[in-house]
Amino acid sequence: MRIAVIGSGAVGSFYGARLGRAGHDVRFLMRRDYEAVRRNGLTVRSCDGDFRFPAKVFARSEEIGPVDLVICALKTTALDAAPGLIRPCLGPDTEVLALMNGLGVEDRFAQWFGAERVFGGLAFVCINRGEPGVVNHYGYGRVAIGHFRDDAARARRIAALFAEAGFETSVPPSLLQARWEKLVWNIPFSTLAVSAGGVPTSRIMADEGLRGLARLLMTEVIAAGNADGCHIEEEPLIRKMFEDTATMGDYRPSMLIDYVEKKPLEVESILGEPVRRALRLGVPVPHVDMQYRLVCFLDRLNRGEASG
């Protein structure tokens, strides 16, 4: 199968390299790492075993041309660039997988490309970029795939590609619910890691006040998700989130890494869109809203953009 990977940061490079190693014709759109990968291929330093993949890299989507599947792994801060980057890779039957964070991405994709061909992917993986052409993989890798309209048969065909590449996969009954459930982790832990002074998740877990705040944030996210049509059971999910996080040690969420590296944070897809949906649905989310305001400000302050 011919696959285009648009947005070749850690997520795009890692999953693309594994799909390529599994035999697919994977074509990477790259910017920062273009020269390095053209010369030396992609290097994956992985807890599952290191490997090097002689990736086909391209500087423009037009050179990639139409493919069977587009995997879009852009940061959501670059979402507005997606249509221009993806369209040259679309044929009449091309499917588009948004392997991205937060809420609202598939809705935009459906507007741009038509709902039927849009899928969403959730990556549960600890990775980051190393020097140009290198991805570090520290653990996990599971992928959940859903079709925009929850066509399970079609989602299973995409999930099978990842399964063949060695990943644990799942097709949740509702993509929207899977997105909200991931936010039940991301909103407390990714965003408190930033607003509580730039700390790993272990610090949040060790502080009684912040742990209580994490729970309040989770409760609000679940209420908003359920008002948005999900059926999330509150206590079991909160318990699972705390249990999972307790095993992660000094984990630094990608939002914290972006913050430390002074990159734009995925504030809108992880906080802004959930807050706006909750307000539309009449669900009070005071803690999430406050977190949104603080992290928005900290993000701009951090990049020297805050006014005053």
Place this chain on the structure above:
Amino acid sequence: MRIAVIGSGAVGSFYGARLGRAGHDVRFLMRRDYEAVRRNGLTVRSCDGDFRFPAKVFARSEEIGPVDLVICALKTTALDAAPGLIRPCLGPDTEVLALMNGLGVEDRFAQWFGAERVFGGLAFVCINRGEPGVVNHYGYGRVAIGHFRDDAARARRIAALFAEAGFETSVPPSLLQARWEKLVWNIPFSTLAVSAGGVPTSRIMADEGLRGLARLLMTEVIAAGNADGCHIEEEPLIRKMFEDTATMGDYRPSMLIDYVEKKPLEVESILGEPVRRALRLGVPVPHVDMQYRLVCFLDRLNRGEASG
């Protein structure tokens, strides 16, 4: 009149020196600045005119002995030390003025020293400490004085001392309401200055999200204060707070200065006690509570005390 100043930071030194210059026998308990002031007196660099005051300094309260009025200007983080430092200065008729920040200080003083002799003072002043023995006064100076049980005649006699020393003074009808009203400024501006990344008030004013958050915090503080027996008119006070803050420029609240200098923050009197009162009174204060949790954590992280 013989006056003891307990806690000779910026506030105690400044008001004590002005009362001394007005002719009172003022005795300062000092630690950090003891040697410098013994040698060179207190220097006040003031927008109202610089002056040097040959202050009487003491290292132990026992050397001061009983006085007519104790002015306690300790940081509330040192509140537990107050009884031991103040008792040696008490005679049967000694009055005690808590010139300190936040909520709950006079209640503790009333338990320790008896309610009848306890007064509270609110200083509206921009000052900080310079090198040992020096206080910098940038503006304002107004003092509001109240008796713990709102005995206006007695409060007016204390206020008159400050008026004779050249300060604008007032005796609010309710000390408790004056405390809550000051929190309507301190909670949004002093504490957001810390949690929004260490910024002056101008940055909070310039950011739409934070300004909205400041308003939400004010609304909750007013609701809690009114449930606590005050009669605060919400909109006029909020408008006044924003108008006053707009004139302050790049003002750095004392909590921010403490934060930058890695000193303990007055979190409990400015956030903790208001939150606990609101909860006891059944008033929801989610934004104030979240701010309390964040600032508590940031305070300990800043001083290397956060666990994990």
